[in-house]
Amino acid sequence: MTRLHWAIRMLPALALILFLAAPANAQEQVPRVTIVATGGTIAGTSETRTSFQSYRAGQLPIEEMLADLQPEIGEVADVSTVQFDNRGSGGYEVADYYDLTFAVEEALETADAVVVTVGTTTMEEFAYWLDLTVQSPKPVVLTGAMRPWTVIGTDAHANLFNAITLAASGRTTCFGTVILMNDEIHAAKEAWKSDDYRMNTFISRLQGTLGYVDERDVRVFRAPPRIQRCDDPAQWRTPFDLSRVAKEELPRAEIVVGYQGAGPEAITAFHEAGVEGIVLAGGSPYFREAREAAEADGVIFRTQSRFRSGRDNLMPQKTRLLLLLSLAFTDDPDQVDEWFALYGAPEFDLADPPLTSNP
Ligand code: ASP
Numbered sequence: 001m002t003r004l005h006w007a008i009r010m011l012p013a014l015a016l017i018l019f020l021a022a023p024a025n026a027q028e029q030v031p032r033v034t035i036v037a038t039g040g041t042i043a044g045t046s047e048t049r050t051s052f053q054s055y056r057a058g059q060l061p062i063e064e065m066l067a068d069l070q071p072e073i074g075e076v077a078d079v080s081t082v083q084f085d086n087r088g089s090g091g092y093e094v095a096d097y098y099d100l101t102f103a104v105e106e107a108l109e110t111a112d113a114v115v116v117t118v119g120t121t122t123m124e125e126f127a128y129w130l131d132l133t134v135q136s137p138k139p140v141v142l143t144g145a146m147r148p149w150t151v152i153g154t155d156a157h158a159n160l161f162n163a164i165t166l167a168a169s170g171r172t173t174c175f176g177t178v179i180l181m182n183d184e185i186h187a188a189k190e191a192w193k194s195d196d197y198r199m200n201t202f203i204s205r206l207q208g209t210l211g212y213v214d215e216r217d218v219r220v221f222r223a224p225p226r227i228q229r230c231d232d233p234a235q236w237r238t239p240f241d242l243s244r245v246a247k248e249e250l251p252r253a254e255i256v257v258g259y260q261g262a263g264p265e266a267i268t269a270f271h272e273a274g275v276e277g278i279v280l281a282g283g284s285p286y287f288r289e290a291r292e293a294a295e296a297d298g299v300i301f302r303t304q305s306r307f308r309s310g311r312d313n314l315m316p317q318k319t320r321l322l323l324l325l326s327l328a329f330t331d332d333p334d335q336v337d338e339w340f341a342l343y344g345a346p347e348f349d350l351a352d353p354p355l356t357s358n359p
Contacts, residue, residue, distance in 0.1 A: 037062035040119025044148030089119025113139035113167035131188035174230035253324035258282025264290035281316035312345035
């Protein structure tokens with residue numbers, strides 16, 4: 001018998017040995033989820049088990065937190081972790097956001113979905129940034145907590161567990177980035193932290209939540225309009241592919257709040273500091289001259305409601321991120337307008353709905 005014939009005859013036996021030697025959980029494949037951890041209250045530690053509101057955010061390593069969720073989380077997903085950093089959300093800058101986008105993209109090369117743990121103070125900005133810049137349609141789920149990991153009755157454990165459950169379900173593929181807090185799923189563009197203490201702090205004013213995670217049951221009732229482009233990745237992606245722009249080249253964009261009798265000095269100061277885009281959150285009759293002088297030098301303005309609602313429901317902080325990203329890729333004001341219509345106020349295209357084109 002030649003070696004080749006011998007090898008062929010031995011194949012079934014070899015397959016049986018490999019099958020028996022495989023660990024039991026490898027036979028029941030669960031989705032791969034990577035947690036990219038940035039810190040926040042969810043990774044916070046407290047002096048006592050009842051220090052619900054006095055604690056230090058961004059302390060616990062994500063590996064340790066994940067270990068606390070075993071063995072149950074192992075039934076939901078094969079979870080790996082990346083400790084991006086461990087800080088309060090307010091300690092991050094746009095340059096960090098840039099790196100975070102790449103960290104998420106890199107994780108998605110091997111994982112089926114990513115969960116990002118974030119402080120809640122600026123979670124809505126983290127979410128919208130990732131929504132605009134991550135190029136992969138795989139699920140990206142942000143979560144955090146209002147109570148630190150170490151107190152009784154914390155929301156931290158449940159939020160992390162539910163975020164992994166949601167990510168692993170694949171139900172938000174092509175949704176862009178979503179937030180999972182307090183069992184509720186929110187679209188990145190709509191989510192708003194409405195209270196500094198309460199666990200039901202995140203709301204999606206005007207549009208409503210997308211769905212819920214009830215134990216292992218993921219319930220989705222609506223989707224962001226970009227899901228309509230799921231079949232066409234080039235259309236689904238935004239133009240804000242950060243691999244085409246250097247971190248150092250990201251422009252500055254700032255916010256000026258309008259209120260009764262607000263003076264023009266903040267606009268002038270930003271203009272003189274070389275800021276390329278300014279969001280006016282509200283207006284003032286005293287802004288006009290300073291604005292015209294800045295515009296003459298190419299500064300681009302967007303006016304937005306102070307009340308986080310109105311025509312496009314885009315709060316000033318998110319308007320600023322969209323303006324900043326737009327100006328990183330163009331200096332043509334018409335192009336900026338077009339991108340604001342597409343990404344700042346996306347709508348379902350009911351005249352040509354690709355989702356219903358399949359019988
Ligand atoms: N209080 C914040 C939180 O809820 C701290 C932070 O944003 O990092 O996570």
